[in-house]
């Protein structure tokens with residue numbers, strides 16, 4: 001009898017040591033450590049992954065992380081800052097998203113309200129603002145002295161360079177708009193390939209993936225989009241499967257970078273599907289990035305991936321290195337992990 005229970009005990013121990021999931025855990029794109037710290041505070045107190053992602057990303061919206069998240073950054077061609085955000089619940093596969101949100105600072109919280117207080121998934125533009133106001137959010141200008149300065153320099157000193165127009169007149173590589181269409185046959189031969197100017201301060205997005213102590217997965221993003229974008233432009237960040245994706249059966253992923261290109265490949269969805277069929281998070285992220293690079297060798301971007309059991313990884317392309325932040329219970333504080341691209 002004693003012999004039997006010893007065997008059971010040791011096999012049980014073996015099971016626990018080998019398979020105990022490393023949760024809760026949160027991973028975040030770039031060096032956005034303050035957001036990660038906030039998300040971890042939520043998770044370690046037993047909070048939900050959804051709350052962790054919302055509250056974590058909200059820190060970046062308030063702190064204007066890198067000038068690429070939140071108010072007062074990335075003015076569009078009219079000088080206005082608009083926000084895109086997504087939150088996805090891997091438990092229910094429910095999504096809340098907003099795009100081109102005007103005059104409301106807390107984009108990911110508005111997205112959370114879309115998730116929880118509507119049967120829709122995605123609201124856009126001025127009408128998303130009306131929804132937010134109904135939900136009690138305060139309407140205020142997202143323009144700051146800094147964003148106004150950026151826009152004035154772009155418009156007055158740099159003659160609206162860079163911009164995102166092609167096949168229009170006057171020549172968008174030299175002059176400001178308004179632009180008019182050139183008939184296709186004549187511009188095909190003459191227009192150069194568009195090269196986006198994407199770097200740390202013009203990519204970007206906070207993307208965050210978390211698993212809570214319950215094993216529930218959530219992912220989200222928040223961004224003010226591309227600098228000097230054409231008003232109305234929406235990038236990858238708020239698009240489910242592009243900017244982020246979460247599925248309790250597998251894990252989650254988030255992407256950052258050249259959003260106009262990345263959203264065509266649904267890299268976060270692809271990374272999750274790769275993990276579903278057994279790929280490690282690093283390999284899954286690599287596959288998603290390589291799928292894009294095969295068609296757009298000059299694109300710049302990165303994907304982070306996390307399994308429901310707390311394994312994580314990342315891959316990047318078009319920049320020398322890419323940092324992401326991890327916090328779990330094996331660490332006393334967050335860790336910034338930098339990978340080579």
Ligand SMILES: *[C@@H]1O[C@H](CO)[C@@H](O)[C@H](O)[C@H]1NC(C)=O
Pocket residue numbers: 031032033034063
């Ligand atoms: C974190 O927040 C503090 C202020 O609370 C700020 O001084 C610091 O620069 C932030 N760190 C990062 C990496 O943004």
